[in-house]
Amino acid sequence: TQLLEQSPQFLSIQEGENLTVYCNSSSVFSSLQWYRQEPGEGPVLLVTVVTGGEVKKLKRLTFQFGDARKDSSLHITAAQTGDTGLYLCAGDEWENNNDMRFGAGTRLTVKP
């Protein structure tokens, strides 16, 4: 089983719709990060959340870190076709802060 469970696995929506993707674990993390990856390229960092309950906004993207530091969500408002990609969450486990673990990702397709 994955240390970080992401849902949904696939998501296909129309341009202009809102969406939320989730990243859950039974482990506590010192930080959680969200990345976006294009085909054939390495993931690119979107945000790092460090404090339990923290909310960060990046234009139309809102990231939240759970109070217990075990989960996170990414909400996109008014999705655009350019948001299409693979969204990955990654965690730095509290008890072992040298290994960065990734979820399996959410494949988002935004249709025009």
Added chain:
Amino acid sequence: SQTIHQWPATLVQPVGSPLSLECTVEGTSNPNLYWYRQAAGRGLQLLFYSVGIGQISSEVPQNLSASRPQDRQFILSSKKLLLSDSGFYLCAGTGGYNSPLHFGNGTRLTVT
């Protein structure tokens, strides 16, 4: 900021042949370095990480090995490749605790 150089971009190797993928880092001293493998369109599987010269932690028993001969150099190797070693290999580095990962552009390995 940290830059990860990874090569080659693509590689086709026959079964049973050796492998050596090199990753070098610019912009950070004493980085934590990682090798990940990614199945098509899915999440990243942590293979090895290193917190310093000569220090390698292996996450998954397999046909691969890693070495860190210099502070900013991380090498992924195999003595004899298997078909199942095919995949997208990503090198990443971080400045340490709670720091984001910076990725190279990856190597697409096909074992034939």
